[in-house]
Amino acid sequence: MPVHPAEEEENNSSAEDELTIFSTANNRVPATEFSNPTPPYGYYPHHSALSEQDEEEYHDKSPTFEQSQNPAAYGGGHPSNPRGTMQDINSSPGQQQQQQQQPIYDPLYEDQSPASANSYTHSAAPFNTSFNHNKQSQAQNPRYRPASINSKYAQADDEDEDDDNEEHNIIHGIRSIPLVDNHPSIPNKRATLKQPPIPKSIPLKERLERLFSTQPKELTGERLLYLNDAVRNQREYKFINNHVSTTKYNIISFLPKFLLEQFIAAFKEMTEDIKRGKSDAELNSRPAKVLSGDSYISKPWQDIKVGDVVRLESDEHFPADLILLSSSEPDGLAYIETSNLDGETNLKIKQAHSATSHLTSPELASSITGQLRSEQPNNSLYTYEGTMTLETSMMPSKQISISPDQMLLRGAQLRNTAWMYGLVVFTGHETKLMRNATATPIKRTAVERMVNVQIVFLFVILLVLSVGSAIGSFIRTYSMGNQLWYILQADSGKDKTTSFIEDILTFIILYNNLIPISLIVTMEVVKYQQAALINSDLDMYYSVTDTAALCRTSSLVEELGQIDYVFSDKTGTLTCNVMEFRQCSIAGVPYSDVVDENRKGEIFPFTDLPQILGRNDDQGKITNEFLTLLATCHTVIPEEKDELLNFKFKVRKPQSILIVANGVQEEYQVLNILEFNSTRKRMSSIIRAPDGRIILYCKGADTVILERCSAHQPYKESTLVHLEEYATEGLRTLCIAMREIPEEEYTPWSAIYERAAATVNGRTEEIDKASELIEKNLFLLGATAIEDKLQEGVPDTIYTLQQAGIKVWVLTGDRQETAINIGLSCRLISESMNLVIVNEETAEATAQFITKRLLALKNSSKNPADSEDLALVIDGKSLGFALDKSISKPFLELAVLCKAVVCCRVSPLQKALVVKLVKKNIKGSITLAIGDGANDVSMIQAAHVGIGISGVEGLQAARSADVAISQFRFLKKLLLVHGTWSYVRLTKLILYSFYKNITLYLIGFYFSFANGFSGQTLFESWTLTFYNVVFTVMPPFVLGVLDQFVSARMLDRYPELYTLGQRNIFFTRRIFWEWVATAVYHSIFIFFVTAFVFKDDLILHQGWGSGQWLWGTTTYLVTLLTVLGKAAIISDLWTKWTLLAIPGSFLLTLFILPTYASTAPHIGVSKEYYGLMPRMLSSSVFYFCLLLIPVGCLARDLAWKGYKRLFRPEAYHIVQEIQKFNLPDYRPRMEQFQKAIKKVRAVQRLRRNRGFAFSQTEEGQEQLIRSYDTTLKKAKG
Structure with missing residues (x-):
């Protein structure tokens, strides 16, 4: 066949041209194939070389078209010689050289330079198999690209260049819109501001993040706002609105941000984010009453502006950060519940400033103007500084200071207060609650990270195979060209380096599916379906609140099967936030609200108490004193009339309490209140009874009360037995005692107490010393048993999780004793565990204690974890020291050696830091955080997997979590069943x-x-x-969605199978x-x-x-x-x-x-x-x-x-056989035996820990309740 002389000079032409030029002469095959004179069926190369359209183009463009119509002259395929061209193979070298002088024009390329029209496809047949090189062979070869595509690329390149110029102008802020206010009468302080151009050297991702960022800017200085003048505030300072969004994207930023993160998962991500948006819309559309003129109008939360005055009623949540102006209570008091912020259910008292507490009507509230100089938004929940300047028509300008006592945070709830007025100071994402909430993180699972690493290794293998194949092609072309002269031209003039690189790219494209590109899409779809199975599980549906499980982040489902640590909030997560009076012991006689049929005659119902009160014997007198103590020794303010035992707490005055006992109204003068704190573990009230007696009523932990009792205690032994019974049932107990104080003893002690209360330095210690002088020689009246009710199934769930190899840590804002008691009742802490309690006052003492204890554990055994069962209890102050870099590692080492860990009095930030400490320093560990309040959001987001409880404390945690469930007990099936299934299914996939x-x-x-x-x-x-x-x-898809290596029943019966995922x-x-x-x-x-x-x-x-x-x-x-x-x-x-x-x-x-x-x-x-x-x-x-x-x-x-x-065999192989053949389980009888042993041990020995039921703020309560008078008429507001 004629070949242009330039072919010998340009041997290293492009791969595309190689394929095209060979397609016009694809009938050249090895001479050995002519041993079979009959061609394969349908093997006619000259019919399949070009399509009809290509032939027409060939007719129009080819100058040598006539030569192509005479294939016999040039060795082309013809029906008379369909197997090849013997002329080519058998021709002399001279004839071949003459044939090569004829030019070849390729109609598929517009650029017909010698360097682009001289190559061919090489094909050998070591197995003597016929190969058909036709138009389809070109389509399969990744080197092939027609000229029409080249022209399109050229056109696209021109368009891209224009687009690049346009994009450059947009990114660099070149706009024709003037940033000038067209209203000269209204000054615009931001009118002259221009957006600074972003340097082009900054990466595109960073430029897009700057352009579309919605995070609030860090502000300095002070904030000035005008009271009752939202229009002016908005006009001059343009405060942000009160709309809150927890979604990851908005309309503008979705596309660029999302394309940078994960384009393939767009549909799944959008679906989940829409759900978040719906939750945000529900919250933002809540109504609130905003002062407008002399009346209040209803507005959605998102329309509340800085400077507005809002009116809230009892049980409503605060829509923004507010300054308390006035309330329905005397002296502007307001009771708030902050369980959504710090996890505490006990009420906190806030008090308006005296200068604003008189603003008890819309007319009065609308009459004031002025300014508030405030600190800038920050994340500190417990601090606030501001100065308010009030201006009214009735009095001159007055400046007052604003402190945390007047600060009401978004997310808290107004309780026991009919109404209140508040000034909006921070809105939306500038509120302290939202400042504590971190941005929704992008979480990657351990399985995904492993897959990414292996993909890198496979890509390296792909490169090795491609380079090896390119080397093979190079050797064949340039070393074996003379031997394969009938299909090769080894002396082509193309650059060898370029040819080698093109060959590498060719084989990369050819082998690229060694890495399954569709795997990412398949994984996302399967995970979405796995999340749907979680959402539709009726076993995790809570009918009381009509709430089902909701998997918000389906990309983490397999992580649920690999959890090593569970970090749980206590209040609202483990407990129901309800304290119920269940039992009591009075003068050695037990009483209960519900009496078991088997114990009638041993325990009496509460309904018998009114009859005993009427008796004149010792039992009647002690019962009367017992109930009087409960009615007077507290810091409670009455909201509802409680007449359960005919004792009604009716009125509290600054100096007295009015109760109705058995229909008789009695007034008790409150002389002193010796407040509770965690050191004293008790509280006392000294009162003057209506008959003139001075009585000290005291209640507290059994250990501190019993040691202060006199020697003769007739009911001590029986009361201890009852205390033991209450404790074994998980109830929180208090001992009740009293003593009458002679006037001559009280008078000098009162002087000592007054001097102690006036002490400036060390006041608490002096008051405690004075209290010790009077709290002695007590008489034990009995004991109470309070149930801090756990959620249903909590003890069983925690016990099962521990059996599954999961370590449970409780992080709570409650006090130490409360947390320990809950740990005991929920089976987190067992009776046999030794408590390691850390509550040091300094960093040095904390470090010394942790180091000493850790060293003792290491020296006690080669395996410290097996030497004894330990439970670590640490308070918030010591935890703050322990989280310091210098001692965080020893603290973590000590905590890991313990079977259970309880962190008390911790802040939301400390919760997140504890999670991050474990996450960062324990290699390979997977963490899960579960909570129900806004104070748990940072912890939930810090963990690998966040679980939100959609409970009574709002939906803030549920909205920010990866999975939302309504009860803690559902965590067992979520992890042990759905988590294990998802992990095993995804690994198989x-x-x-x-x-x-x-x-x-x-x-x-x-x-x-x-x-x-x-x-x-x-x-x-x-x-x-x-x-x-x-x-x-x-x-x-079937393996990833429906496969079950064992059934749900077996996973529940054998929680140890969960370790398969933990061990990966x-x-x-x-x-x-x-x-x-x-x-x-x-x-x-x-x-x-x-x-x-x-x-x-x-x-x-x-x-x-x-x-x-x-x-x-x-x-x-x-x-x-x-x-x-x-x-x-x-x-x-x-x-x-x-x-x-x-x-x-x-x-x-x-x-x-x-x-x-x-x-x-x-x-x-x-x-x-x-x-x-x-x-x-x-x-x-x-x-x-x-x-x-x-x-x-x-x-x-x-x-x-x-x-x-x-x-x-692995453990799951055995379980599969048990499931297959339905073999009986020996363990139920063993479990019953173990329960019997526990009951015997509980009777034979005293417990070392009995929790006591105090749930109130330490100290500072006497001053507040003494300023409260329930007889005063409350303003209507």
Whole structure:
């Protein structure tokens, strides 16, 4: 065939031109093939070289078109010589040189320079198989790109250049809109501000983040606002509105931010974010009353402005950060509950400044004007500084200071107060609550991180294979060119380096599916379905609140099966926030609200107490004193009339209490209140009874009360027995005692107490010393038992989680004794545990204690964790020291050695720091945080997985969490069942996806050795596409969504199975590469067996040659059946969907592939399949390969699976057998025996810890209640 002389000079032309020039002479094949005079069926190269459209273009453009019409003269394909050109092969070198002088023009390229029109596709046939190089071969080769595409690229490049200029102008702030206020009468302080241009050197991601950032800016200085003048505030300072959003995106920022993070998961992310947006919309649309003129109008929370005065009523939540102006209570007092902020349910008292407490009507509130100089927004919940200047028509300007006593934070709730007025100072994301909330983090699971690492290794392998193949192509081209002169031209003038780089890129494209690109999409869809299964689980539906589980972040579902540490809030998460009076012991007689039928006669109901009160014996007198103590010794302000035992607490005055006992109204003068604190563990009231007696009533922990009692105590022993019974039931107890104080003793003591109360330095210690002088020689009246009711199923859930190898830490804002008692009642702390209590006052003392204790544990045993069961209890102050870098590591080491950890009096920030400490320093640990209040949000977001309880404290935690549940007990099934299932399913999906792709696409690498590294594929291109999109798409979904390696019942019965996920037993590097090795083994077995079968161009019974495409299609179907068989082997649960996915996929292939192969060539697509199906389906060799080769591949897998089950079984293998054969479990009888042993031990020995029921703020209460008078008429507001 004539060849242009320039071909010898430009040997290293582009890969695209190589393929195109060879397509015009694709009839050149090895001379050895002419031993078979009969061509394969449908093998007519000159008919398939160009399509009709290409031939027309060829007619129009080719100057040598006439030469192409005489193929016999140039060795072209002709019906008379369809197998090739003997003229070319047998011609002399001189004739070949003459033929090379003829120019070749390629009609598929517009740029016909010598360097771009001189190459060809190389194809060899070591197995003597016929290869058909036609138009479809060009489409399969990634080097191929027509000129029309080049022209489109050129046009697109011009458009991109214009777009780049336009984008440059937009990004650099070049606008035609003037930033000037058109209203000259209204000064605009921001009118002259211009947006500074962003330097072009800044990365595009950072520029986009700057442009679309919605985070509030850090402000300095002070804030000035005008009271009752929202319009002026907005006009002059443009404060942000009160709309709050917890969504990750907005309309403007969604597209650029999301494309940078994860484009493939767009649909899933948008769906979940819409749900967050709906929750935000519900919160932002809550109504609030805002002062407008002389009346209040209703506005949604999002429309509240800085400077507005709002009116709130009892039980309403504060919509923004407010300054308390006045309330319905005397002296502007207001009672608030901050459980949504700090977890405490006891009420806190706030008091308006005396200068504003008289503003008790809309008219008065609207009459004031002035300014408030405030600190800038910050995240400190307990501090505030501001100065208010008041101006009214009735009095001159007055300046007052504003302190935290007047600060009401968003998220808190007004309680026991009819109404209050508040001035809005911080709104929206500037509120202290939102400042404590961190941005919604982007969380990645451990499995995803592992997959990403392995993908990197596989990509390195892909590069190695591509470089190796390129080297093979280079050697063949430049070292073996003279030997393969009939298909090669080794002396091409193209640069060798460029050719080598192009070959590398060619093979990268050819082998790229070794890494399953569709895996990410498959994982996201499967995770979304797994989240849907969690949402639809009726076992996690709470009918009381009509709330189901809600998985907000489906990308973390498999992480639920690998949790090592659970960090839990206490209030509202473990408990119900309800304190109920259950039992009491009076003068050695037990009483209860509910009496068991078996114990009637031993325990009496509360309803018997009124009868005893009427008696004149010792029992009646002691009962009367007992109930009088309960009615007077407290700091309670009456809200509802409680007449359970005919004792009604009616009125509190600054100096007295009025109660109604048995219908008789009595007034008790309050002389002194000796307040509770954690050191004293008791509280006392000294009162003057109506009969003139001075009585000290005292209640507190049994340890401190009993040691202050006199020697003669007739009811001590019986009361101790009752205390033990109460404690074993998990009730919180108080001992009740009293003494009468002679006047001559009280008078000098009162003087001592007054001097102590007036002390400036060390006042608390002096008051405690004075109290010790009077709190002695007490008489024990009895004891009370209060139930701090746990949520249903909490003890069982915590115990099961501990059995599953999960360590539970409780982080609470409650006091130490309360937290310990809850730990005991919920089975977090057992009776046999030794408590390690850390409550030091200084950092040095804390470090010394932790170091000393840790050293003692290490010296006690080689394995300190096994030496004794320990429970660590640490308060917030000591925790603050322990979190310091200098001692955080020893503290964490000590905490890890303990079976349980309880952190008391911790702030929201400390909760998050504890989680981060574990997350950062314990390698490989997966953390989970669960809470129900806004104070838990930072902890929830800091953990790997955040769980929100949608409970009584609002939905702030649930909105910010990854998963929302309504009860703590649902955590057991969420982790042990759904978490374990999701983890095992996803690991199977990932491993199987890698396996099936590597198995098929490695065959292409082996085939490169057969075709001389020409870049030719063994399989038809569209069939390759169908592999992942159609033929093997169902098995991964069924494995990832429906497979169950054991049932939910077994996972609940054997919580130890959860450790499989903690140890990551199903997805390690070793297991991943074992699957890769299996894929390599299967691909080698399939390729070389089929190559051996089809060697020497297998002659079929009709006399046809098999050809490349019959070999390739047979190999393809054998591989498909093998990978589907592998899916069947690893599937643990067979359902109708499994049958549809695995056998059904192969049946679908047997229908689609023949149909496609029979019809596609007739419409100009996949012409390789022309006439293929009749030959393949009539060949017995095809059925031999299809049936026997997959069996040979999978025999090793089946043998290995059987060996592991018989000789190296895992725990889940045993459980699977128990489930399969429904074997009985021996453990119920053992558990009953263990319960009996515990009951015996509980009776035989005293408990070391009995919690006491105090739930109030320490100190500072006497001054407040003495300023309260319930007889005063409350303002209507």
